[in-house]
Amino acid sequence: MKKKYVMAPGPTPIPSEVLAEAGQPIIHHRTPQFQEILKASEIALQKIFRTNHPVIIFPSVGTGAMESAVANLTSPGETVLVASSGHFGNRWKEICQAFQVQVDHYETEWGKPIDSMEVQKRLKANSNIHLVFSTFSETSTGVRNDIQALAKVTQAQNALLVVDAISGLGAMPLETDLWGVDVVVAGSQKGFMIPPGLSFVSVSPKALEKSKNSKSPKYYFSYEKSVKKLVEGKSPDTPFTPAITLVIQLRKALELIEKEGIENVWKRHEILARMTRTAVKALGLPLLAPDSPSDALTAVSCPEGLDGGAVSKMFRDDYGISIAGGQGKLTGKIFRMGHLGYIDSSDVILGIATLEMVLNRLGKSVPLGAGVKTVQEIILKENIKF
Numbered sequence: 001m002k003k004k005y006v007m008a009p010g011p012t013p014i015p016s017e018v019l020a021e022a023g024q025p026i027i028h029h030r031t032p033q034f035q036e037i038l039k040a041s042e043i044a045l046q047k048i049f050r051t052n053h054p055v056i057i058f059p060s061v062g063t064g065a066m067e068s069a070v071a072n073l074t075s076p077g078e079t080v081l082v083a084s085s086g087h088f089g090n091r092w093k094e095i096c097q098a099f100q101v102q103v104d105h106y107e108t109e110w111g112k113p114i115d116s117m118e119v120q121k122r123l124k125a126n127s128n129i130h131l132v133f134s135t136f137s138e139t140s141t142g143v144r145n146d147i148q149a150l151a152k153v154t155q156a157q158n159a160l161l162v163v164d165a166i167s168g169l170g171a172m173p174l175e176t177d178l179w180g181v182d183v184v185v186a187g188s189q190k191g192f193m194i195p196p197g198l199s200f201v202s203v204s205p206k207a208l209e210k211s212k213n214s215k216s217p218k219y220y221f222s223y224e225k226s227v228k229k230l231v232e233g234k235s236p237d238t239p240f241t242p243a244i245t246l247v248i249q250l251r252k253a254l255e256l257i258e259k260e261g262i263e264n265v266w267k268r269h270e271i272l273a274r275m276t277r278t279a280v281k282a283l284g285l286p287l288l289a290p291d292s293p294s295d296a297l298t299a300v301s302c303p304e305g306l307d308g309g310a311v312s313k314m315f316r317d318d319y320g321i322s323i324a325g326g327q328g329k330l331t332g333k334i335f336r337m338g339h340l341g342y343i344d345s346s347d348v349i350l351g352i353a354t355l356e357m358v359l360n361r362l363g364k365s366v367p368l369g370a371g372v373k374t375v376q377e378i379i380l381k382e383n384i385k386f
């Protein structure tokens with residue numbers, strides 16, 4: 001027997017109540033029954049996105065939502081700024097290039113956060129740039145970027161800000177309306193605790209206006225079409241067939257988040273992230289992003305002689321636990337432990353206890369229990385009950 005655990009920064013574990021929803025008979029989407037579900041989901045999503053503006057639900061993975069932002073906000077030939085801090089941030093550049101959009105690319109050293117002053121400098125240097133793409137939680141490096149600081153700069157320079165919050169939303173606060181973020185994209189298989197297949201996009205009035213004048217091709221991903229259907233009738237609707245079952249699962253997951261309270265969800269992620277980082281440091285391993293770490297995952301640098309891919313392989317093959325290795329130029333150099341979504345302190349204890357065994361077996365000698373002890377200390381000291 002091998003029990004399976006997912007401790008990756010997506011997909012994340014799914015609560016049994018949410019799984020059970022998928023076993024219900026299908027219902028038709030043009031019914032009051034489904035519209036009620038869509039309405040409840042839309043209201044709950046707005047609370048998590050911290051916005052009063054529409055949040056579109058696309059049947060797509062997160063990259064689809066990223067593509068939708070480029071398709072709706074750009075025109076071929078225009079120049080945009082991509083401020084990236086890793087593999088996923090660089091995806092913005094690739095999508096823009098696919099749409100014949102010119103990119104001024106500011107990329108940090110991987111493991112370091114974006115400097116909003118550099119963004120300001122570049123916007124001031126090129127007054128033709130009116131659009132900035134960036135990332136909240138850079139899942140390839142475990143960096144958290146300061147979106148509030150970035151939004152201050154983009155607003156002052158009269159540029160729209162688009163943020164990939166695919167792994168960050170639901171783990172850490174992102175005040176969309178208050179900070180002035182125009183488009184936030186997210187995905188279902190992360191903090192939302194449901195399977196992959198839905199993406200979410202919040203659209204500010206300015207972004208919606210820009211989408212009406214943008215010349216890049218769009219049809220399925222048109223914000224104008226989707227927002228119109230969301231807001232024009234008595235109940236929210238969709239232009240095409242929604243992923244009905246996933247939306248039903250979403251509604252259940254959103255109920256669970258609402259029951260816990262979004263502030264408590266953020267707090268839980270902050271504590272689980274702190275436990276993981278403290279334990280990793282106690283085992284003598286360096287964090288890849290010590291200065292500005294994401295609460296969704298922890299990226300751990302491998303010391304000389306330790307292969308990050310071997311760590312994640314042994315976790316999976318010998319202990320049934322999926323964590324993640326490095327991506328792109330970090331392949332083999334790091335491993336990443338997720339503490340995102342349906343995760344509690346028992347999961348962290350299991351993850352750290354397994355890490356201690358794996359490190360010893362791969363030749364990096366660490367005292368058994370040294371990391372677990374730090375997690376237990378936080379649990380006891382702070383009276384953690386999850």
Ligand SMILES: Cc1ncc(COP(=O)(O)O)c(C=O)c1O
Nearest residue numbers: 061062063088137139166167187
């Ligand atoms: C920050 C970030 N952006 C984009 C993506 C891509 O999402 P998807 O694989 O759902 O297209 C991911 C997935 O891990 C991510 O973490």
